[in-house]
Amino acid sequence: MTRRLYGSTAATDTQREWFRTGDVPVAVYGLGKMGLPLAAVYAENCGNVTGVDVDESVVEAVNAGDCPVDREPGLPGLVRELVGRGALRATTDSTRAAEDAAVHVVIVPTVLTDEKEPDLSAVTSVAADVASGLSSGDLVVVESTVPPRTCADVVEPMLADRSGLESGEFGVAFCPERTSSGRALADVRGTHPKVVGGVDDEATRVAELVYGELVANDVIPVSDAATAEAVKVFEGLYRDANIALANDLARLTDELAIDVREAIDAANTQPFCDIHEPGAGVGGHCIPYYPYFVLNWLHADAPLVRTAREVNDAMPGFVADRVAEGLAAQHADDAAMATNGGDALADASVAVLGLAYRAGVAETRASPGIDVCERLAERNATVYAADPLVDAEGVPAEDVAIADLPETDLDAAVLATAHEEFEDIDWPAFDPLVVVDGRDALDLSATDHRQYTVGRGWQ
Template sequence: MAIFDLSPADVLNELKAGRLKACVVGLGRMGLPMACVLAEAGFNVVGVDVNREIVDLVNSGGGFEDEPGLTDEVKKWVSAGRLKAYTSFGVIEESDVVFIVVPTKAVGSKPDYGILYSASRSVGEHMNKGLLVILCSTVGPLITERIVKRGLEEASGFKAEVEFGLAYSPIRATAGRVIRDLKSYPRVVAGLSNKSLELASVIIGQTTSGGVVKVSSVRVAEMVKLAENVYRDVNIALANEIALICERLGIDYNEVANAANTQPFCHLHVPGLGVGGHCIPHNPYFMIDYALSEDIRPSLMITARSINDSMPKHAVRLIVNGLRDCGKDVHGSIIAILGAAFKPDSADPRYSPVEELCDELEVLGAEVRVYDPLVPIDTLKDMGYDAYEELEEAVDGVDCIVIAMPHSIFKENLESKLQEIYDYMRKPALIVDCWRILDPSKVRSLGFKYRAVGRGLEG
């Protein structure tokens, strides 16, 4: 069906009649949940991924433990015959709309769009006239036009907005709650033409209760997604910098922030070990790279990235100084890291600041153990961690424990286990609390030495 030749009303009627087929290119952490949401909206969905293991896992309804609820959704739509995965891009030939949801990242400080360009060309090689392509990956300014449009046109021989439509609608979702966010957050939508905008809007609008935010151009939509993540990165950096000053003053950042945030226009963020994940550490460089190419130096964004990237090293300094206060050298000390995921209550350890923390400690000669009850132990071991399944085993005979990720399970249970943990550890025992989840007076009353990001020695 040449969906680009239909009116938005006709597209909606075809969807409600169950006659539209959507193809999702990229079945990763955002693409597969998007496929499930599209199936729920009424599409017959095919997914394409070059990773045979992922394709087989989808088709078997296999487990996707790092994203809550995803396994059940996949099983439901595969069993209903509404979702099937392939390694071949040939299924695009029978599709009415294609969603490109492949990963984009920065290598160092340079954006890498290699996967996106390759995917765009592969779509172009198999597309028919009348297709609507909706890009959902996060990209820098002008990338929809310079990379995706170019790849589609070169490979297909078709002209965008004449023989096929192209729209951009960046995904707004957080790992650990992707399906919920996709179904509830407002979605920003733009098109290379008004026709693509209207068609994409009616389609995307069926997937979320949050509605659609139409913007005037794909350039605006590109900047919207980047601005959201840069805002968070810069504000986290501000919180981290204030936290460092609080340490020197011997006061508690939490008390400062709680009081300051009673002012309606103040929204201080939470400082800690740094910024992890697939988005915030990478996306600012998409904007920075473009700005530098236009002789604009975005000093605030560059500085924010530097501050947030420096926090694992600061945590190492707290550990080294704390051990010295215990009469110990970091070389030869045994250190248990509690939490390995990239964010609280996540089971995904990829792109976590904990990786750098562990690497730095090992370079200094420490023996590092890792415990995270939310991350499968095989995943941790595959990443090279000396991983433990039980907290008691992880802390037995260690000199220091580091609260590296403030999982809810740690916030709720760790303080009640401090005496037991103290008994397991070598004395003097040190706790380094990167997220200030423990009561320092209670920790010290049990005999621990205590250090924390954003808390002075008296805090």
């Protein structure tokens, strides 16, 4: 028997028991790097979850007990166990899943248009499917990161319009996804407190009840869904602004003739100081996107948010400049400099190590490594890109394996992503290079390479 929680007058303990015993079927829409771990945690706690994805290969893999998400510790075994005992299944039929479920969890990507405006099409597409099977008493939880007021102004009215139900017959709540690739299971289970906020008080109550069964940490109910949506966006804005500060400080390295990273580390021993690390740029599907959930969604201006994004977007160009600077110093007497218009990058061969936005994660969205490739190619360098997890398709660079880096023909290298596989590179085997380390991960003291580390300067 299907039980529904929104508007239920049963005792709270009874409702929790309904959820734990699978009487409240759950559908999770989106089985990607965050969605599949979330579906698995729901399934291990309630034993009755249908995962929905548009990718047939993902659905087939899950139903076979396989895990299509790589490098997520504990997830393959958990998926296999859950599918084996019938607690988790997958489908591409979102309408059927919606008809069967009483709790609907949306965790699909929110991207940006070419004009950097929030694109809610994936969220609204899922909302339309949910609406086709929505019943009175259902709860819809959005975990996709969205601009504040999306649940109240977009999702809830759309569900009401498409389902024929009145507002107040079903619940809509927002729960910020607070997970990172490589530790998603632990994060979903409660590394951090969970935040929930509903379009109305009843939705908040039900969301708090559900997530209280999922996580070992606290569940923090906030005033409404818009507040919960803002929590997630604000977390990203804080990190973007803090990293921008670190990158601004890193640019002072040469003029001050100090190791800025050392100064940051010492400054951070004061309890009210928490400066992040500088680097080659900020990538991924979170931090570079969330500023535009404010800048290109709300009417009010946010100059600090805008400036932080501009600073971080400029770091790949800063890295390219340092490569050119090093090459110019290394070949100061080279007559070719004059014929190349004074830009040492022209006709130079440069390897960019890392196209994934973060070490150990096969994701290239907004990757600084790709931007470094583009900045170098714009200045007529010959660019080689090496990454153990992703290829260079669509990147202005020749895709090479780490072992195939041209040892004798290379003029410079950039470490854009500190994959552990790069630790095995035989740096002494290369002719003297200019090496720009964007992640403070290389020790080339035993070589003749000219090294620049972002935040430490020339070494």
